[in-house]
Amino acid sequence: xxxxxxPILIFAALGLAVIGAWRRIxxxxxxxxxxVPLLKGLAALPRRYLVDLHHVVGRDKAISHTHVATxxxxxAAAVLMILVHGLGLGASEGLGRMLGWPLLAASATMFVxxxxxxxxxxxxPARLSKxxxxxxxKSLMAFSLGVFLITLPTVGVLPAGFxxxxxxxxxxxxxxxxxAWGLGEMVVGMTWGGPMKHAFAGALxxxxxxxxxxxxxxxxxxxxxTGLKALDLKxxxxxxxxETPADFTWNQLLGFDACxxxxxxxxxxxxxxxxxxxxxxxxxxxxxxxLAGGSDAKYAGTPHPSQGxxxxxxxxxxxxxxxxxxxREGTALVDAETLWSCTTCRACVExxxxxxxxxxxxxxMRRHLTLERGETPNKAPEVLDNLIATxxxxxxxxxxxxxxxxxxxxxLIADLQQVDVLLWLGDxxxxxxxxxxxxxxxxxxxxxxxxxAVLGSEERDSGDVARRLGDEAxxxxxxxxxxxxxxxxxxxxxxxxxxxSFHVLGNExxxxxxxxxxxxxxxxxxxxxxxxxxxxxxxxFSPWEGGSVTYHDPCYLGRYNGEYEAPRRxxxxxxxxxxxxxxxxxRSRCCGGGGGAPITxxxxxxxxxxxxxxxIEETGAELVAVGCPQCTAxxxxxxxxxxxxxxxxxxxxxxxxxxxxxxxxxxxxxxxARTDEVVS
Amino acid sequence: MRPEQQVIEMVVLVxxxxxxxTGRARRSDQDARGLELALGLEQQxxxxxxxxxxxxxxxxxxxxxxxxxxxxxAGAGMASGADxxxxxxxxxxxxxxADAISALAEHLxxxxxxxxxxxxxxxxxxxxxxxxxxxxxxLGWPLVNGLAAVEKVENGMATLLQALPRGQRRRxxxxxxxxxxxxxxxxxxxxxxxxxxxRGKLEATPVAAELDQELTEWxxxxxxxxxxxxxIIKAASARDRFKAAxxxxxxxxxxxxxxxxxxxxxxxxxxxxNEEGVLRR
Numbered sequence: 024x025x026x027x028x029x030p031i032l033i034f035a036a037l038g039l040a041v042i043g044a045w046r047r048i049x050x051x052x053x054x055x056x057x058x059v060p061l062l063k064g065l066a067a068l069p070r071r072y073l074v075d076l077h078h079v080v081g082r083d084k085a086i087s088h089t090h091v092a093t094x095x096x097x098x099a100a101a102v103l104m105i106l107v108h109g110l111g112l113g114a115s116e117g118l119g120r121m122l123g124w125p126l127l128a129a130s131a132t133m134f135v136x137x138x139x140x141x142x143x144x145x146x147x148p149a150r151l152s153k154x155x156x157x158x159x160x161k162s163l164m165a166f167s168l169g170v171f172l173i174t175l176p177t178v179g180v181l182p183a184g185f186x187x188x189x190x191x192x193x194x195x196x197x198x199x200x201x202x203a204w205g206l207g208e209m210v211v212g213m214t215w216g217g218p219m220k221h222a223f224a225g226a227l228x229x230x231x232x233x234x235x236x237x238x239x240x241x242x243x244x245x246x247x248x249t250g251l252k253a254l255d256l257k258x259x260x261x262x263x264x265x266e267t268p269a270d271f272t273w274n275q276l277l278g279f280d281a282c283x284x285x286x287x288x289x290x291x292x293x294x295x296x297x298x299x300x301x302x303x304x305x306x307x308x309x310x311x312x313x314l315a316g317g318s319d320a321k322y323a324g325t326p327h328p329s330q331g332x333x334x335x336x337x338x339x340x341x342x343x344x345x346x347x348x349x350x351r352e353g354t355a356l357v358d359a360e361t362l363w364s365c366t367t368c369r370a371c372v373e374x375x376x377x378x379x380x381x382x383x384x385x386x387x388m389r390r391h392l393t394l395e396r397g398e399t400p401n402k403a404p405e406v407l408d409n410l411i412a413t414x415x416x417x418x419x420x421x422x423x424x425x426x427x428x429x430x431x432x433x434x435l436i437a438d439l440q441q442v443d444v445l446l447w448l449g450d451x452x453x454x455x456x457x458x459x460x461x462x463x464x465x466x467x468x469x470x471x472x473x474x475x476a477v478l479g480s481e482e483r484d485s486g487d488v489a490r491r492l493g494d495e496a497x498x499x500x501x502x503x504x505x506x507x508x509x510x511x512x513x514x515x516x517x518x519x520x521x522x523x524s525f526h527v528l529g530n531e532x533x534x535x536x537x538x539x540x541x542x543x544x545x546x547x548x549x550x551x552x553x554x555x556x557x558x559x560x561x562x563x564f565s566p567w568e569g570g571s572v573t574y575h576d577p578c579y580l581g582r583y584n585g586e587y588e589a590p591r592r593x594x595x596x597x598x599x600x601x602x603x604x605x606x607x608x609x610r611s612r613c614c615g616g617g618g619g620a621p622i623t624x625x626x627x628x629x630x631x632x633x634x635x636x637x638x639i640e641e642t643g644a645e646l647v648a649v650g651c652p653q654c655t656a657x658x659x660x661x662x663x664x665x666x667x668x669x670x671x672x673x674x675x676x677x678x679x680x681x682x683x684x685x686x687x688x689x690x691x692x693x694x695x696a697r698t699d700e701v702v703s
Numbered sequence: 704m705r706p707e708q709q710v711i712e713m714v715v716l717v718x719x720x721x722x723x724x725t726g727r728a729r730r731s732d733q734d735a736r737g738l739e740l741a742l743g744l745e746q747q748x749x750x751x752x753x754x755x756x757x758x759x760x761x762x763x764x765x766x767x768x769x770x771x772x773x774x775x776x777a778g779a780g781m782a783s784g785a786d787x788x789x790x791x792x793x794x795x796x797x798x799x800x801a802d803a804i805s806a807l808a809e810h811l812x813x814x815x816x817x818x819x820x821x822x823x824x825x826x827x828x829x830x831x832x833x834x835x836x837x838x839x840x841x842l843g844w845p846l847v848n849g850l851a852a853v854e855k856v857e858n859g860m861a862t863l864l865q866a867l868p869r870g871q872r873r874r875x876x877x878x879x880x881x882x883x884x885x886x887x888x889x890x891x892x893x894x895x896x897x898x899x900x901x902r903g904k905l906e907a908t909p910v911a912a913e914l915d916q917e918l919t920e921w922x923x924x925x926x927x928x929x930x931x932x933x934x935i936i937k938a939a940s941a942r943d944r945f946k947a948a949x950x951x952x953x954x955x956x957x958x959x960x961x962x963x964x965x966x967x968x969x970x971x972x973x974x975x976x977n978e979e980g981v982l983r984r
Contacts (some may be wrong), residue, residue, distance in 0.1 A: 263898045397777045397896030404894035412722040412729055420724045496897040 025173060026111070028199045033109040036206040043214030044223065050314055051280065053344045054273035057233065064230040067238065071229045071378075075238045080376045089139040093163060094222070096133025097209065100126060100170050113177040123178035130171040137163030150286025152304070154323025159208070159218045166205025172198055218283075225281040225377050231274045232378060250531035251386055254495040264390025264493060268313035268356070269344045275384060279310040281377045284324055288371030288381060293613040293635075294364040294620075298628030300327045300335060301364035303371040303381045306357065309340065309348075310384070313356045316343035327361055330628060348388055351396070362388050363400050364625045367491050367618030368578040373609055382618075389493030399492055400623045407494050414483035414501065416622075419453045424480050427458035431465055436476040441513040444468070444475040444552075445544075447528065449521030450484050451652035456659060457520075460652065463676035464520050464549055470679050471561040475518070481508050487523040490531070491618040502527075502535045506542075516545040518552045520672055522579035522651045523617075529584070548580055550590040550650050550671050557596045564678040567598035573644035573666070574601055575635065575658065576611035577651035590650050593671055597678050602642045612638060616653030632657040640665040648674060709856050710750045711879070713741045714811065716821035716834075717757050717772045717792070719765045723826075728764040730771030733822025735892035737885045738772055741820050742893070744853050756810065758795040758803035761907055769794070773903030774895030791904040800919060801912040804834060808841040809910075817879040818861065823848060823886040829918065835884040846882045847875060851889060 081087045103126035107113035113123055141160035147153065175181045213219045232238070233252075255261045265271055271279075288303035289295055295302050305319075305327050312319050318341035326334035335358075342348065342356035349359045362385050371381045393399045399407065409418035425433070436442060446468065451457030468475050486501035505528075519525050529546035536542045547555075556562050574594060580586045587608050594601055606612045615621065615631025636658060639647045646667045649655050658668045715738045720731030738755070745751045755772055759765065769792055776789035795806045811819060824832035839846035851866040854874070861881065865873045866888030938944040960968055976982045 259901060393894075393896065395777060395896055395898040397774060397894035397899075399894060407894075408729075412727050413725050418724070494897070 025195050025199060026114070028195070029108040029173065029202070030111060032199065032203055032206060033105060036203075036210040037105075037109075039211045040214050043211060047214050047220075047223070047280070050344075051273045051277045053269045053314070054271045054276040055269070057272035057274050059231045059233075059235075059274055061231065064232070064235070067235070068226060068230040070241070071232070071238045072226070076229065076376060076378065079374070079378075085139070086143070089136050089143070091136075092132050093136030093140060096129045096131075096136055096167065097163075099129035100133055100167065101210070103129060104170055104174075107177060108173060113174075119177050120179070123174050126174050127171060127178060130167045130174065134164060134167035134171065137167055148286075149325060150290045150304075152284035152286065152322075152324035154321065156218050156284060156323070162205060162208035162212075162218075165201050166209045169198060169202035169205050173202060221281055221283040221377065224277055225283070228274070228278045228281040229378060231277060233272060233274050233278065233383070234380060237378070250526070250534070251383055251490065253499070253534045254390065256496055256499060262391075263394035263495070264392070265384075265387040266347055266391045266395065267345050268310060268342070268348065270391075271310075271384065271387065275380070275387075276310070276314050278377070278379045279307050279314065279384075282307045282311065282379060283377055284308065285376065286324060287374040287376065289325060291370040291374050291610065291612075293366055293368060293370065293615060293631045294625075294627070295328060296612075296629070296634060297615070297631045298328045298330065299360075299364035299625050300329055300358060300627075301361050302327045306361060306385070307379060307381065309342075309356045312340075313342045313346070313348060314344055317341065319356075327358075328627070330626065349392060357388075359392060359398065359400070360625045362392065363623040364620070364627070365618055366578075366613045366615055366620040366631065368613035369582045370578070370610070370613065373582050386491060386493060389491075390495055391493070393493035394496060399494070400625070402624065403492050403619060403622045406619070406622050407489060407492065407497055410484055410486075410489050410494075410497050410501065414504075415450050415453060416484060416488055417450070417453050421483075422480050424448065424452050424482060425477070427452055427455075427461060428465070428477075431462070433465065433479075434476040435479045436512045436514070437479065437481065439476050442474050442476040443515045444473050445509075445512070445514040445517045446475050446477045447485075447517050447519035447521070447524055448477060448482060449519055449524045449652060451521055452482075454652065454656070456655060457652040460520055460655065460670040460672050463670065464672040466676045467553060467556075467562070467672060467679065468518075470681070471556040473556070473561075476514075478508060483508075485521075485524040485527040487527045488619050488622070490527070492622070499535065502532055506532060506535055506537075510540060514544060516547055516552075518547050518549055520549040520650070520652065520670065522548055522577045522584070523653065526579045526583050548584075548586060548589070548650065550580075550593050551586060553671070553675055554589040554592045554596070557593065562596075562675070563680045564597050564675070565680050567678065569599075570645035571602050571643055572599045572646045572648055573604055573639055573642045574607065574648045575604070575614065575639070575654055576607055577649070577654050578611065578613050578617055580650060581611055582609055590648070590671055593675060594648055597674055599648075599674075602644050604638045604642050606638055614651075614654040614657040616651075616657040621653075621657070630661075632661050636661040636664050636666070709748050710752075711744075711748060711818055711856055712752045712754075712814075712816040713744065713818045713820060714754050714756050714814065714816040715741050715772075716807065716819065717755050717769065718822065718825045718827075719757075719759065719768045720826040728768040730768055730892070730895060731822055731826045732892070733824065733886055733889075735772065735775070735895075736887075736889040737820040737822055738775055739890050739892045740850070740853065740885055741818075742775065743890065744818075744856075747853075748856060753789060754814075754816075755789065755792040756795070756807065757792060758797055758806045758810075758910070759801075760799045761794060761796050761905070766905060769905065770900040770903060771895045774897065774900030775893055776903070777896040777899045789899075789903070791906050794905045794907040795910045796907045797910055797912050798914075800915060802915040802918075804837045804841065805913050806910045807834075808838055811838070812842060815880065817856075817859075817881075818853075819844070819880070819882040821882065821884050823884045835882055839882050842880075842882070844880050844882050845877050846884065847877055848884045848886075849888060850883045850885045853883070 080090060103122055107122050107126055113119040137160050140163060144157055144160050208217060209219055213223045254263060262270055268276065284304055286304050292301065292303050302325055304324055305322065308322050309319060318338055320338035322337045326337055329335040340354050340356055346355060348356045365382065365385045367382050369382050406416045409416055413419060414421055436445060448461060452461065483501050483505050485505065486498035489501065490498035517528055525546055525548045533542055574590060576587060591601060612635050613631060614635050644666050646669060647658065648671050649658065649668060650671050655668055655670060717734045717738065718731050720729045722729050741753045745753055757769055773789060773792055795810060797806060821835050824830050835846055835848065847863055847865060849866045850863055851872060852864040854862040854864055859879050861877050861879055863875045863877060863883065865875055867873055936944060936947040938947055960971055
């Protein structure tokens with residue numbers, strides 16, 4: 024009886040799954056077109072899954088092993104089950120044994136895996152979603168156990184006639200029901216929704232990822248994502264940002280659908296921890312709701328935080344693929360302040376095992392709010408107006424950019440035309456705290472006899488803040504004008520002490536160069552450059568005599584650009600033994616200063632920099648080394664801070680030992696620049 | 704809902720502004736506040752019609768500045784009518800240096816709006832602040848300056864709130880049509896969004912250029928910072944200094960002239976200016 028029932032069950036499930044897949048694909052195809060190499064992506068899928076994805080999943084060894092056992096067991100068991108029970112190959116004596124034993128092994132492995140899944144679900148951490156996810160271990164067990172049992176007669180462990188006795192049809196029916204349950208969840212549910220949807224959507228998402236360059240290749244590859252996608256502003260019919268879920272590209276929608284609701288993003292999100300109304304996991308689920316249409320009432324995870332309510336109630340937000348994401352009045356899918364809470368630190372992106380791009384999606388939605396509705400909150404319109412009128416966010420006179428260096432005789436690149444190093448100052452040039460860092464950096468460059476110059480008042484804001492606030496028009500205007508300026512001069516590399524400028528100049532300007540012109544230079548963060556100078560023996564330091572030190576990784580240097588080593592190498596060269604924070608390196612917690620968050624200033628229960636200062640306090644460090652003007656400003660703004668905040672450049676400048684006089688290079692170029700002048 | 708639901712037609716006069724630091728063309732601050740006032744009024748009186756009017760030359764810089772006003776059409780909670788009105792801007796095209804007043808007056812006399820809203824003073828060009836007065840004189844309409852809010856419009860009468868120094872307000876009633884001018888006391892302008900600004904249309908109509916003869920004879924030089932009268936405070940304590948800083952400027956020696964001829968009045972002013980050392984001989 025099972026021999027007739029099983030093929031029907033299996034092929035019915037597969038047929039339903041194909042229909043479901045077609046429906047799901049239609050949902051994704053509501054999105055805008057996006058040119059992705061389909062075959063190349065599918066070919067790259069195994070590597071992206073086995074290397075890049077498991078690099079992220081493997082950070083939690085227990086769940087990684089659980090997943091390998093469960094998913095690996097399932098894939099093998101499913102394939103073998105189709106052969107053995109579906110196509111009836113098990114009926115033949117020889118093949119039945121040859122395929123039956125591996126099938127038993129696969130389903131047993133899967134069963135063991137599902138036991139661990141069940142154990143994790145017994146006391147699930149707060150970040151995990153409940154709801155349908157709670158039944159997943161049972162479904163896994165049903166599938167693996169069912170398949171295991173129906174395969175026993177095939178290999179001859181149980182006599183073939185065992186299930187054919189007069190009374191045992193009940194047992195056969197029970198077994199068939201268990202297998203049907205397993206098939207329903209594992210095969211049909213994969214495309215019709217439910218926890219297993221992640222396998223189908225996730226695999227395709229890996230293959231057709233919007234940012235393929237974030238994956239490693241056999242040649243090595245950075246395995247790192249870079250800038251945001253530029254908007255086409257020349258085409259007046261092209262939409263400005265994302266208003267409705269259908270305005271996302273189809274592979275973005277596919278990405279949202281791949282979410283497993285593991286909540287790793289929630290656990291690392293600084294805005295969520297601060298009680299600001301953003302939970303990245305919920306945001307992605309909101310997009311999934313929008314994709315299919317409906318309300319978020321079925322969401323079974325932690326909601327967006329909300330002041331005084333313990334979380335925004337679910338069920339009040341609703342929308343559809345062609346309805347607005349943010350309502351002009353009332354509520355739609357998401358509230359605007361959810362989008363404005365993000366600091367663009369990409370902690371969620373770094374942690375997401377499904378490689379979802381939360382931050383890019385948020386910026387896409389912000390673009391609509393800013394460019395179409397003019398609803399950038401709080402001080403942001405003022406900052407954007409300043410950027411338009413004065414090329415800096417503070418509204419300072421562009422001619423005042425070099426006032427901090429009035430006594431330094433900094434060489435201007437306009438006078439020299441060609442130098443080794445162009446020192447990019449950033450908007451920190453207008454900030455008195457950052458001016459100390461800049462002066463320290465100049466002192467270091469002079470001590471190492473670097474041939475450098477500055478753009479002076481020709482420099483403009485890099486456009487970082489404008490872009491993160493969604494004002495792509497102002498960003499592109501600044502970028503184009505900066506590029507025109509940079510193209511006038513010749514230099515080997517740009518050095519900057521601002522990781523935001525570093526990131527934008529290095530990774531985001533490329534799309535705006537007039538074709539075939541320029542961009543042939545390296546951009547370095549000052550910590551990288553100082554590390555190189557030290558390695559080349561051009562800097563000598565006196566030993567460190569201060570107290571305990573910790574280092575705060577800036578998001579735009581670390582997670583965005585993968586530079587974790589150079590700042591640590593510099594600090595080591597200074598003789599500092601770092602007292603690392605628990606959240607450092609790729610897990611570094613944001614200072615709260617990115618993405619225009621200090622400008623849009625969405626209220627929360629705590630302040631992000633306060634939490635970061637607590638992290639610092641936990642190490643017992645008396646000093647925190649930083650490498651970013653934003654981080655410096657945010658951390659220095661903490662009331663009753665326990666540690667002193669100093670930029671790496673300042674620490675290096677303080678430790679400089681003047682080496683015995685050497686012939687100075689480049690002195691003929693700027694005769695009045697006295698390098699021995701004390702600068703700090 | 705009152706039965707006699709008022710709907711009014713407003714014209715906002717907009718100019719090309721000048722950023723105080725960089726001198727770049729932008730939407731003028733006061734004119735943008737004027738438009739904000741109009742948009743607020745449009746919400747009060749749904750169905751009202753706002754049109755934007757500018758007289759001047761058309762150039763790339765001025766166009767992007769004027770589009771700044773069209774970008775304000777996107778704000779939150781806009782009733783349906785306003786963004787229709789704000790989809791275009793009427794540009795009375797004139798060469799540089801032509802007199803805007805007659806062109807504007809002719810257009811307004813023809814369009815007959817109930818309310819004309821303008822900034823008090825332009826940010827470039829002459830910037831004398833005379834335009835609202837000249838228009839009012841030509842059209843024979845009342846003018847109210849320094850407006851803070853339009854409270855209500857009923858039966859052809861508008862109740863206005865005029866801003867006076869030190870946060871004082873004066874409620875006025877004026878018969879429509881009228882011209883009102885706004886300054887920094889009016890509500891701040893909303894953000895201008897790129898999308899609607901780009902989509903908006905500039906409807907240019909060339910108008911007869913009436914060259915401002917006087918202006919051509921003038922010589923333009925950058926303004927010097929005006930000398931400010933020093934307020935010398937001889938205070939021994941912080942409390943005294945605070946009181947002095949917060950105190951009203953005291954007129955004290957002022958005099959009120961009533962029922963005097965214009966010569967006598969001018970003479971009194973001339974004497975005062977001489978005494979104060981404002982006039983140099």
